[in-house]
Amino acid sequence: MSLKDKVAIVGMGQTKFGENFDMSYHDMIIEACWQAFDNAGIGPEEIQAAWLGTYLPFSWGYEGVAGVSLSEPLNMYPIPVTRVSAYCCTGMEAVRNAAMAIVSGEYDLVLAVGCEKMRDVPGRGSLVAQHVERGHPLYCKGRTAPGMFALLASRYFHEYGIDRRMLAKVAVKNHKHGSLNPLAHFRREITEEMALNAPPVAEPLHLFDCCPTTDGCAAAVLTRADLAKKFTDSYVLIKGVGFNIAAGYYSAQFDQGFSFTGFKSTQIAAQTCYEMAGIREPIEEVDVVELHDCFTITEIVDYEDLGLAPKGEGWKLIADGETYIGGKIPVNTDGGLKTCGHPVGASGVRMINHVAAQILGRAGDMQVDGAEIGIAHTLGGPGAVACVFALGAP
Numbered sequence: 001m002s003l004k005d006k007v008a009i010v011g012m013g014q015t016k017f018g019e020n021f022d023m024s025y026h027d028m029i030i031e032a033c034w035q036a037f038d039n040a041g042i043g044p045e046e047i048q049a050a051w052l053g054t055y056l057p058f059s060w061g062y063e064g065v066a067g068v069s070l071s072e073p074l075n076m077y078p079i080p081v082t083r084v085s086a087y088c089c090t091g092m093e094a095v096r097n098a099a100m101a102i103v104s105g106e107y108d109l110v111l112a113v114g115c116e117k118m119r120d121v122p123g124r125g126s127l128v129a130q131h132v133e134r135g136h137p138l139y140c141k142g143r144t145a146p147g148m149f150a151l152l153a154s155r156y157f158h159e160y161g162i163d164r165r166m167l168a169k170v171a172v173k174n175h176k177h178g179s180l181n182p183l184a185h186f187r188r189e190i191t192e193e194m195a196l197n198a199p200p201v202a203e204p205l206h207l208f209d210c211c212p213t214t215d216g217c218a219a220a221v222l223t224r225a226d227l228a229k230k231f232t233d234s235y236v237l238i239k240g241v242g243f244n245i246a247a248g249y250y251s252a253q254f255d256q257g258f259s260f261t262g263f264k265s266t267q268i269a270a271q272t273c274y275e276m277a278g279i280r281e282p283i284e285e286v287d288v289v290e291l292h293d294c295f296t297i298t299e300i301v302d303y304e305d306l307g308l309a310p311k312g313e314g315w316k317l318i319a320d321g322e323t324y325i326g327g328k329i330p331v332n333t334d335g336g337l338k339t340c341g342h343p344v345g346a347s348g349v350r351m352i353n354h355v356a357a358q359i360l361g362r363a364g365d366m367q368v369d370g371a372e373i374g375i376a377h378t379l380g381g382p383g384a385v386a387c388v389f390a391l392g393a394p
Contacts, residue, residue: 004276007099008228008235009391011040011221012353017341018185020215025063025117026073028217033074033113036219040231042109044074047221049101050081050111053094055344060117064345070113087380088292089243090114091218091348092387096241098222108224114350115217116343136250145294146210148253148382150202153297155260157204160312164204167296168195169318171208171338174293177325178335180365185214185341209296214341218349220356228394236356239373240279240390242272247384261312265386266305266379274307277390279373282307283329286390287371288358290351292379293336303331306377306388325368333358333366344380348387351376355391 013035015028023031037044050071054064063069067081086093091114098112135143157163172192178184190208198207221231228235246265247255258264270282279285291306293299303314308329317323323331334340334354337347355374357363376389 001100001103002276003099003103003238003241005237005239006225007102007238008223008225009220009238009352009356010223010228010231010235011036011042012219012356013039014183014218014350014353015216016183017214017216017343017350019119021119023215025061025069025115028117028215029070029073029113029115032115032217032219033111036111036221040221042221042231044076046109047076047079047111048107048109049079050076050113051094051097052081052083053085053090053114053345053349054083054116055085055087055090060120063117064115087385088294088344089348089378089380089385089387090345091350092352092376092378092389093243093348095220095222095349095352095389096243096387099238099241102222102224108227110222111219112222112349113217113219114346114348116345117215118213118343119215144202145382146202146205149295149297150205151253152260152301153204156297156301159261160315162315164196165192166300166315166318167204167209168192170293170296170299171195173318173324174332174336174338177333177366178339181334181340184335184339185212186339205295205297211294211337211342214343216341216343216346216350218346218353220349220353234360235394236359236391237394238389239392240273240275240277241388242269242276243387244268244272245385249381249384252382252384262301262305263379263383263386265384266302266377266388269386269388270306273388273390279390282375283309286329286373286375288333288355288368288374289329289331289377290334290336290355290375291331291377293332293338294342296338298379299331299336302377302379306375325366330368333363333368348376348378351378352389352391359391359393
């Protein structure tokens, strides 16, 4: 079933991303959702169904285990609310499910929310510690996200002859963009020297090559495209979406077909999305991109997997400054995961909302002139699952 031009995003909301020690999970839900309701000119009583994206509730507390965690703080009864989880694609999966429900004809007005509370634990209870202490005893005991993506960087360096200086350029660019974003976790610029001289995390990845763990929530209100003007004159349409699981969580990096220089899940999701949206040459047709930069090497690989650069040449985009605001293809104009932070369940909704804001001309200091078509992309599990959305003006 094609979603093209059938679903509109009419309301958006987001908390500040960061160490939100003064906010509970419910506090963040309330703030982001009421922003989205006000943006759409509705009340929560008008929502007919909702989807809540939370990746790992049991690591941080108990909220986010089920849809009740959304219903209760919003007093949004008695409607169906479904909790979804898909690693780092969790937020986009919430939006995708909400959009599919609209297209099916079941509902006319729905809510998609991503929320994650990740900072209210000590270091030994962090996401990294979860990877070290849990999982398959042979395939992934002690495996961490930095360690896995460090393998990607090492292989890419070997195959295409670049070094850490290109990773530093990605970090500098995203910190530059993040400094313009009032909702980002980190809001300061850095230099290439700072990135290159930062402490190592998992060679060749150093501190500024890695996104932080973060608290945050983002929400979106969706409706049928033909009803959008009932709520607002300022809305965007979903042009295409692609989602797939292309490998196993434990076995992805043991697949003999895995090159360690790109992800099949992203390539397939992008192809599916572009076919639905009618995008043939993304580097020429897309105006702004939010992509999954959990680590600086991931952004470079994503350029290629999303069709923005030929294989082995993604690094040239950052070397030439083409992915800055004002460049040929601005990428992560709000700072990306690198500086917004990565509250896992919320990131996908945040990305979609930011692309929508760009198309609506609401991105403030981060605005890309003339943005009409935008792409949002998430990658998770690690690299096993990916989702790509295309958004556009009516």
